[in-house]
Amino acid sequence: MSKQYHNIPCPNIEDESEAEPFSLIMTDKVRRNLVFDRWRNSIFDRKELGPGMVLFKNYLTHMGQVDIVNICQKWAMGPGGFYHPSNRNGAKLRLHMMCFGRLWDPVTKYEKSYRSDGSAPPPLPYEFISLAENAIQDAQVHGLPSTLPDICVANLYSIYDRLGLHQDCDEHVGGLDRGLPVVSISIGNSAEFLYGHTRDENTLEKVLLESGDVLIFGGKSRLIFHGVKKILSDSGPSQLFQETLLKGGRLNLTLKHH
Ligand SMILES: O=C(O)CCC(=O)C(=O)O
Numbered sequence: 495m496s497k498q499y500h501n502i503p504c505p506n507i508e509d510e511s512e513a514e515p516f517s518l519i520m521t522d523k524v525r526r527n528l529v530f531d532r533w534r535n536s537i538f539d540r541k542e543l544g545p546g547m548v549l550f551k552n553y554l555t556h557m558g559q560v561d562i563v564n565i566c567q568k569w570a571m572g573p574g575g576f577y578h579p580s581n582r583n584g585a586k587l588r589l590h591m592m593c594f595g596r597l598w599d600p601v602t603k604y605e606k607s608y609r610s611d612g613s614a615p616p617p618l619p620y621e622f623i624s625l626a627e628n629a630i631q632d633a634q635v636h637g638l639p640s641t642l643p644d645i646c647v648a649n650l651y652s653i654y655d656r657l658g659l660h661q662d663c664d665e666h667v668g669g670l671d672r673g674l675p676v677v678s679i680s681i682g683n684s685a686e687f688l689y690g691h692t693r694d695e696n697t698l699e700k701v702l703l704e705s706g707d708v709l710i711f712g713g714k715s716r717l718i719f720h721g722v723k724k725i726l727s728d729s730g731p732s733q734l735f736q737e738t739l740l741k742g743g744r745l746n747l748t749l750k751h752h
């Protein structure tokens with residue numbers, strides 16, 4: 495029996511490949527990688543901070559950083575946008591926050607799909623997924639599993655803000671046990687970032703996270719204690735602030751699989 499295309503019988507097909515469906519536009523994967531080429535610097539430094547913990551210095555291009563600020567700004571003021579979260583005791587955190595992909599909040603954790611005002615988080619931009627996927631691949635740490643994030647928590651810090659020492663431990667136990675990595679992106683002013691395997695102040699290490707840096711912590715460091723001690727004023731790239739009009743602080747994206 496002859497084949498049919500668009501319900502029109504096509505007798506005598508000589509070359510099967512000519513009849514294969516062919517898309518006019520790029521596949522999702524190619525599209526993701528294309529965006530990523532625009533976002534990743536061809537040269538960046540790598541610092542091993544611990545087992546499963548890698549810091550890429552100057553990983554993101556200027557264009558990538560501008561794109562990220564603009565993507566966040568697109569959703570910032572709408573439903574599900576930035577708000578001023580509280581902790582369990584009712585005290586306000588010293589930062590503003592919003593989520594992409596799914597909801598996480600310091601009090602309700604992952605329990606709710608909607609915020610108290612009824613809003614849901616905007617979708618996780620595919621560029622963010624691509625960034626996390628590629629950064630984990632670049633880390634090439636032995637035994638660090640690859641993962642596709644389904645949540646991004648965006649924090650906006652003024653120069654007076656900070657974040658106390660904590661663990662990112664609300665995700666599924668299975669993923670935590672496997673050490674599925676967290677990818678953390680820094681944009682704007684620099685942050686003094688503290689981290690350590692215990693809460694003990696004396697054992698904490700300090701590292702500067704600058705605009706364009708990407709920090710990965712997974713594997714044995716997945717449950718590392720960490721926090722932001724200080725934002726350094728006027729320490730970010732002036733061109734970024736001029737182009738994006740980002741309000742003087744620091745933007746951090748934390749991507750992970752819930
Ligand atoms: O801003 C940062 O560098 C860290 C953010 C963080 O640890 C978090 O949101 O859980």
Ligand SMILES: [Fe+2]
Nearest residue numbers: 660661662720
């Ligand atoms: Fe964290």
